[in-house]
Amino acid sequence: MNQDPIVLNQAAILKTRARALAQEPKKAAQAGTFLEIIEFCLASETYGIEAVFVREIHPLKDLTPLPGVPAFVLGITNVRGKILSVVDLKKFVNLPDKGLGELNKMIIIRNSRMEFGILADAVLGARSVSLDTIEPLPATVTGIGADYVKGVTGEHVIILDAQGILDDERIIVNEVVA
Amino acid sequence: MENRNDEFLKRLRATFRIEAEEHVRAISAGLIELEKTSGPERRAQIVETIFRETHSLKGAARSVSLNDIESICQPMESMFAAVKRQEIDLTRPMYDLFHQAADVITQLVAETGEESAPAFRSRSRDLARQLKEMSEGNAEVEMPRSTALRNPEFATHPSLPYPASPLSKERGPAAGESEPKHSLEELNPLPLIKQDLPKPGFLAETVRIPTAKLDPLLLQAEEMITVKTAATQRAKELQEINAEVASWKTESVGGRGTGVGGQGAEWNEFLAWNEGRLNAIQSRISAVARAAEQDRRVADRLVDEHLESMKSVLMLPVGSLVEVLPKLARDLARSQGKEVELTVQGTEIEIDKRILEELKDPLIHLVRNCVDHGIAKPEERKGEGKQSCGSIKITFTAKENRRMEILVSDDGSGVAVDKVRAAASKLGLLPSDAAKQLSPRDALQLIFRSGVSTSPIITDISGRGLGLAIVREKVEKLNGVVSVESAIDTGTTFRLVVPMTLATFRGVIVRAGECEFVVPAINIERVLRVRQDDIKTVENRETIRLDGSLLPLARLRDTLELPASKTRTGASGSPGPAESTHMPVIVLFSSEKRFAFLVDEVLQEQEVLVKGIGTQLKRVRNIAGATILGTGKVVPVLNVADLMKSAVLTAAGSRKETAAGQAPAGAGRILVAEDSITSRALLKNILETAGFRVTTAVDGADALAQVRSGEFDLVVSDVDMPRMNGFELTVKIRADKKLGEMPVVLVTALESREDRERGIDAGANAYIVKSSFDQSNLLEVVRRFL
Numbered sequence: 001m002n003q004d005p006i007v008l009n010q011a012a013i014l015k016t017r018a019r020a021l022a023q024e025p026k027k028a029a030q031a032g033t034f035l036e037i038i039e040f041c042l043a044s045e046t047y048g049i050e051a052v053f054v055r056e057i058h059p060l061k062d063l064t065p066l067p068g069v070p071a072f073v074l075g076i077t078n079v080r081g082k083i084l085s086v087v088d089l090k091k092f093v094n095l096p097d098k099g100l101g102e103l104n105k106m107i108i109i110r111n112s113r114m115e116f117g118i119l120a121d122a123v124l125g126a127r128s129v130s131l132d133t134i135e136p137l138p139a140t141v142t143g144i145g146a147d148y149v150k151g152v153t154g155e156h157v158i159i160l161d162a163q164g165i166l167d168d169e170r171i172i173v174n175e176v177v178a
Numbered sequence: 179m180e181n182r183n184d185e186f187l188k189r190l191r192a193t194f195r196i197e198a199e200e201h202v203r204a205i206s207a208g209l210i211e212l213e214k215t216s217g218p219e220r221r222a223q224i225v226e227t228i229f230r231e232t233h234s235l236k237g238a239a240r241s242v243s244l245n246d247i248e249s250i251c252q253p254m255e256s257m258f259a260a261v262k263r264q265e266i267d268l269t270r271p272m273y274d275l276f277h278q279a280a281d282v283i284t285q286l287v288a289e290t291g292e293e294s295a296p297a298f299r300s301r302s303r304d305l306a307r308q309l310k311e312m313s314e315g316n317a318e319v320e321m322p323r324s325t326a327l328r329n330p331e332f333a334t335h336p337s338l339p340y341p342a343s344p345l346s347k348e349r350g351p352a353a354g355e356s357e358p359k360h361s362l363e364e365l366n367p368l369p370l371i372k373q374d375l376p377k378p379g380f381l382a383e384t385v386r387i388p389t390a391k392l393d394p395l396l397l398q399a400e401e402m403i404t405v406k407t408a409a410t411q412r413a414k415e416l417q418e419i420n421a422e423v424a425s426w427k428t429e430s431v432g433g434r435g436t437g438v439g440g441q442g443a444e445w446n447e448f449l450a451w452n453e454g455r456l457n458a459i460q461s462r463i464s465a466v467a468r469a470a471e472q473d474r475r476v477a478d479r480l481v482d483e484h485l486e487s488m489k490s491v492l493m494l495p496v497g498s499l500v501e502v503l504p505k506l507a508r509d510l511a512r513s514q515g516k517e518v519e520l521t522v523q524g525t526e527i528e529i530d531k532r533i534l535e536e537l538k539d540p541l542i543h544l545v546r547n548c549v550d551h552g553i554a555k556p557e558e559r560k561g562e563g564k565q566s567c568g569s570i571k572i573t574f575t576a577k578e579n580r581r582m583e584i585l586v587s588d589d590g591s592g593v594a595v596d597k598v599r600a601a602a603s604k605l606g607l608l609p610s611d612a613a614k615q616l617s618p619r620d621a622l623q624l625i626f627r628s629g630v631s632t633s634p635i636i637t638d639i640s641g642r643g644l645g646l647a648i649v650r651e652k653v654e655k656l657n658g659v660v661s662v663e664s665a666i667d668t669g670t671t672f673r674l675v676v677p678m679t680l681a682t683f684r685g686v687i688v689r690a691g692e693c694e695f696v697v698p699a700i701n702i703e704r705v706l707r708v709r710q711d712d713i714k715t716v717e718n719r720e721t722i723r724l725d726g727s728l729l730p731l732a733r734l735r736d737t738l739e740l741p742a743s744k745t746r747t748g749a750s751g752s753p754g755p756a757e758s759t760h761m762p763v764i765v766l767f768s769s770e771k772r773f774a775f776l777v778d779e780v781l782q783e784q785e786v787l788v789k790g791i792g793t794q795l796k797r798v799r800n801i802a803g804a805t806i807l808g809t810g811k812v813v814p815v816l817n818v819a820d821l822m823k824s825a826v827l828t829a830a831g832s833r834k835e836t837a838a839g840q841a842p843a844g845a846g847r848i849l850v851a852e853d854s855i856t857s858r859a860l861l862k863n864i865l866e867t868a869g870f871r872v873t874t875a876v877d878g879a880d881a882l883a884q885v886r887s888g889e890f891d892l893v894v895s896d897v898d899m900p901r902m903n904g905f906e907l908t909v910k911i912r913a914d915k916k917l918g919e920m921p922v923v924l925v926t927a928l929e930s931r932e933d934r935e936r937g938i939d940a941g942a943n944a945y946i947v948k949s950s951f952d953q954s955n956l957l958e959v960v961r962r963f964l
Contacts, residue, residue: 066798070856076814085795173797177824
């Protein structure tokens with residue numbers, strides 16, 4: 001097919017321009033090396049949780065505490081007619097309590113068999129982090145807190161292991177009166 | 179007896195109609211496809227299908243004594259068997275005849291149980307005869323399609339075999355794609371005259387819908403209650419605003435009258451202008467409030483009606499549940515050389531399908547129990563002067579408040595209360611002296627506890643003490659109650675009371691401490707007020723006297739382990755229970771016992787829709803679920819059966835605590851070593867509630883480090899932990915010069931005797947198995963060492 005010479009010329013110009021402007025992509029741009037996360041604050045620290053497991057972010061307005069549940073279960077709340085439990089991850093990592101302020105949010109995470117909200121002081125937004133920048137936790141951190149963390153990024157964002165949290169039997173409350 | 183059989187046959191025929199409809203449809207679809215298809219493999223498949231469908235239809239027809247249908251199916255079946263064996267090939271006249279047979283069967287099915295028109299009867303007989311001839315005389319028989327077929331009465335009604343119901347379209351592509359009417363007309367040269375059939379047939383009146391599709395529909399209808407309660411709430415709020423504005427108006431007008439006069443004309447003008455605006459707003463608000471009230475009424479009625487009709491769709495007569503039971507009882511009895519007749523009354527009562535399904539197991543267990551334990555062998559019965567054939571009666575009765583009572587009674591030998599007492603104390607459910615103190619009636623209820631059995635031997639049917647425990651669990655899950663009465667040599671009666679509808683019920687909202695809870699009304703015997711002096715302490719437990727009997731009393735706040743309310747008194751104006759002269763009490767009952775609970779306030783009674791509390795909270799003690807009030811507020815629904823057990827436990831534990839005051843400072847410093855966060859939190863909670871000071875460690879190594887560096891009086895440790903397990907920890911503590919005498923309580927999921935011995939070898943002071951692990955047990959053990 002014959003091309004219009006002007007169009008061809010334009011294409012050539014655009015190509016040279018593109019070449020001149022082109023930059024090496026930051027290393028490792030291949031698919032799958034980035035993690036989409038939702039960033040949020042909890043006490044004084046910044047956390048990230050994989051966005052694929054986040055159903056929605058919901059303001060935490062009314063919270064009904066339940067008697068007889070472990071301390072990490074803050075209570076239950078009404079999300080458009082459905083009742084969901086709210087978990088306070090701070091209790092796992094021994095962070096100080098900031099109290100339930102007006103700004104409190106819950107991040108609803110779920111997979112096929114589990115769904116609950118985790119408490120967040122403020123939600124910062126969504127972004128992607130490169131897997132390469134995530135480093136494992138220092139060995140000094142142990143316990144359940146360590147089990148729920150994938151690692152820490154260069155900017156000190158603690159990346160939570162949403163799949164691990166959702167699959168953990170220990171987070172399920174299943175108590176019978178003997 | 180005659181009547182009951184007729185009744186049964188009628189019901190059976192109704193079932194048959196639905197089944198037959200499916201068979202006929204499959205046969206017709208198969209015939210049509212068969213005619214079109216030439217591939218031998220597929221043909222063989224279809225022939226097989228038709229053969230099986232015909233066979234099933236024949237069998238079904240025979241079982242409901244519909245001989246006409248049977249006599250049509252019989253020759254059809256044998257012909258298809260011949261086709262299967264490839265002895266004959268199907269010809270067009272044969273297809274015609276088969277299709278006609280399908281039509282005739284359809285109509286026969288529709289007329290089930292009624293007298294057919296004589297002409298139709300002869301037609302169907304003719305058809306049966308023709309089919310028979312054809313099957314016997316083989317394929318060469320020329321279709322005598324004259325006489326009978328010309329009778330207009332039986333001409334294929336075009337709408338009959340494939341009604342234009344949405345379902346038949348949805349069903350398998352075989353029926354849909356093959357245009358049955360068309361091929362029928364084409365194949366059947368008969369004039370289709372008769373339009374006015376005696377009736378349209380049953381097909382148009384019944385639609386089969388999978389329950390999987392109906393269930394969410396009912397749920398959605400139940401969700402509408404939220405709309406109703408919300409509308410009620412809004413109307414109430416508007417009413418309040420209206421009242422507020424009205425009082426403002428009155429006050430402001432009054433203020434003007436007495437008012438600060440002499441402010442000048444401008445001021446008066448301003449006031450008049452304000453008043454005018456106020457008037458306008460008030461009249462608008464009151465109009466809106468009235469409208470909202472009307473809307474509420476409409477919503478109320480619509481939602482109620484909608485829910486009622488939805489429920490009626492899923493309400494089934496209990497008879498469908500018990501149909502299997504007479505046979506079950508008979509077979510069971512036979513296998514044990516006994517004779518039993520089971521009779522059922524009240525089968526026409528309709529209840530929620532979901533409850534019906536849950537009742538199946540309990541009833542089977544109860545009947546088994548009656549046959550196995552209740553009814554004796556014929557010889558023994560004769561010895562007691564009874565008829566040799568034992569009788570089991572099941573009676574369903576509708577009760578007030580949408581409850582149903584089920585009585586399962588036998589005329590057998592009764593339950594020996596002493597055996598129950600012995601079995602219960604042997605299991606360690608309660609000390610034998612306590613068992614002796616129980617009234618016979620209370621002791622009898624122990625048979626619902628897991629593992630309690632009076633049977634000296636375990637059979638494959640019963641004797642393990644599980645059946646009745648399952649009954650109780652299932653019934654309580656339905657918010658029902660179960661109890662038993664028995665008289666030696668006279669018989670045993672089990673009484674079950676269950677709600678007739680499931681998800682919604684009446685609930686009473688109460689306040690305990692800072693929290694509100696819903697108590698299912700079905701478990702409430704009464705609500706009353708008591709004075710402080712009415713509460714008497716008997717054997718260190720609080721009780722009240724009600725109608726002459728002594729009832730244990732617990733404080734709901736303590737039972738639920740809620741923090742003591744701080745300054746509630748001043749803020750709300752309602753005095754706390756300690757100061758007020760009259761305190762509200764709700765008397766609850768469940769299967770085993772009655773219990774009175776002191777609450778801080780009884781707020782209101784209303785309709786409640788229970789919802790799950792999320793997948794993460796699989797089960798929370800004392801909580802059955804939660805509901806959403808009109809205000810959008812979430813309120814937990816209490817699990818009454820749990821509550822009773824908790825009340826006993828806390829009464830055993832914390833009452834003593836309060837008597838002795840808070841644990842003195844310096845005493846009771848406990849280190850809890852447990853790797854599971856949940857168990858750790860649970861242990862910490864239990865011990866702290868009992869007044870101990872608790873420090874936690876995540877595993878044995880952590881615990882050892884802490885115990886060496888800190889000051890503790892006792893260690894409670896899990897056995898199975900990473901890094902250092904409980905046995906190792908115990909050994910290390912025992913080996914330590916300073917810590918050597920420290921009491922160690924091992925708490926474990928390991929149940930084996932070897933492990934228990936290993937724990938003792940390691941030097942542990944106590945070894946509590948988690949499955950038998952309850953608060954009172956742990957606290958009792960811990961207190962023993964402190």
